[in-house]
Amino acid sequence: xxxxxxxxxxxxxxxxxxxxxxxxxxxxxxxxxxxxxxxxxxxxxxxxxxxxxxxxxxxxxxxxxxxxxxxxxxxxxxxxxxxxxxxxxxxxxxxxxxxxxxxxxxxxxxxxxxxxxxxxxxxxxxxxxxxxxxxxxxxxxxxxxxxxxxxxxxxxxxxxxxxxxxxxxxxxxxxxxxxxxxxxxxxxxxxxxxxxxxxxxxxxxxxxxxxxxxxxxxxxxxxxxxxxxxxxxxxxxxxxxxxxxxxxxxxxxxxxxxxxxxxxxxxxxxxxxxxxxxxxxxxxxxxxxxxxxxxxxxxxxxxxxxxxxxxxxxx
Numbered sequence: 483x484x485x486x487x488x489x490x491x492x493x494x495x496x497x498x499x500x501x502x503x504x505x506x507x508x509x510x511x512x513x514x515x516x517x518x519x520x521x522x523x524x525x526x527x528x529x530x531x532x533x534x535x536x537x538x539x540x541x542x543x544x545x546x547x548x549x550x551x552x553x554x555x556x557x558x559x560x561x562x563x564x565x566x567x568x569x570x571x572x573x574x575x576x577x578x579x580x581x582x583x584x585x586x587x588x589x590x591x592x593x594x595x596x597x598x599x600x601x602x603x604x605x606x607x608x609x610x611x612x613x614x615x616x617x618x619x620x621x622x623x624x625x626x627x628x629x630x631x632x633x634x635x636x637x638x639x640x641x642x643x644x645x646x647x648x649x650x651x652x653x654x655x656x657x658x659x660x661x662x663x664x665x666x667x668x669x670x671x672x673x674x675x676x677x678x679x680x681x682x683x684x685x686x687x688x689x690x691x692x693x694x695x696x697x698x699x700x701x702x703x704x705x706x707x708x709x710x711x712x713x714x715x716x717x718x719x720x721x722x723x724x725x726x727x728x729x730x731x732x733x734x735x736x737x738x739x740x741x742x743x744x745x746x747x748x749x750x751x752x753x754x755x756x757x758x759x760x761x762x763x764x765x766x767x768x769x770x771x772x773x774x775x776x777x778x779x780x781x782x783x784x785x786x787x788x789x790x791x792x793x794x795x796x797x
Contacts, residue, residue, distance in 0.1 A: 484508040486545040489552030491518045493654050494689050501690035531573040538580035547587035556619035557656045566622035575629035582637040589642040590696050591630045596620035608765040609706035643703040648710050648764045652686030666724035680714035682764040688777045695774045710764035711777040717758050723781040727788025
């Protein structure tokens with residue numbers, strides 16, 4: 483087995499590389515920053531979506547399997563719909579077509595629950611949930627899913643799978659979880675009265691374990707999988723866990739939702755507020771039924787991550 487990992491220097495890509503190396507897998511690593519890779523001659527520049535076809539054929543030549551982590555994340559505030567579509571959908575389509583012609587094994591495409599629901603929607607989702615993306619990032623991820631599966635189908639193959647992820651936490655996490663870390667790292671009371679909705683999260687290590695499971699388990703691949711920790715946790719509990727790790731007083735104050743929503747609206751943060759108060763639960767039952775074990779100590783892991791962020795702060 484020789485596996486191509488794209489986005490190998492990214493937040494999740496680094497964990498995938500670590501897990502595969504632990505398993506003794508031969509790797510080819512691709513990144514927009516290949517100088518940060520230590521794979522020797524098998525460290526390659528990730529082609530752009532408009533690169534010549536030969537660049538994608540060279541990238542996938544002599545590998546058995548592909549794990550596609552590369553893409554444009556939704557924390558890029560100045561990215562346009564065209565940027566997301568190019569970096570996520572078009573790039574994924576070209577890579578999948580090249581891989582389907584010459585990589586004999588599996589293609590695992592890392593996607594997001596944003597391909598299915600918007601950040602402000604409340605829902606429980608599984609692999610059968612009808613996709614309804616609500617922003618440019620989500621639409622590009624859904625288009626990428628369709629392109630990857632379509633590329634393999636067009637070559638008469640069924641060994642590609644989409645792995646949809648909820649917000650992923652770990653050292654170097656970004657997005658709303660990084661914002662919560664910054665908010666937790668203050669001495670101010672946190673007004674958490676309405677932050678009781680449950681959310682599915684996923685550790686970066688668990689994401690990497692899910693990838694390895696899909697690469698090597700013996701059953702035929704299904705088109706769509708979801709991974710998440712179990713059980714879901716509330717935003718208030720996440721803030722409390724981060725504060726414990728940061729050695730800050732918990733200071734969680736219950737305040738009715740109405741005034742907090744009004745304040746968020748006046749501060750121009752209504753969308754962020756709505757995203758924090760939505761219940762979003764991912765059902766990983768399919769992946770679990772095939773032998774994958776979810777993380778079950780989410781809050782303890784978050785506390786440890788926060789502690790590592792500033793280990794010298796006195797108790």
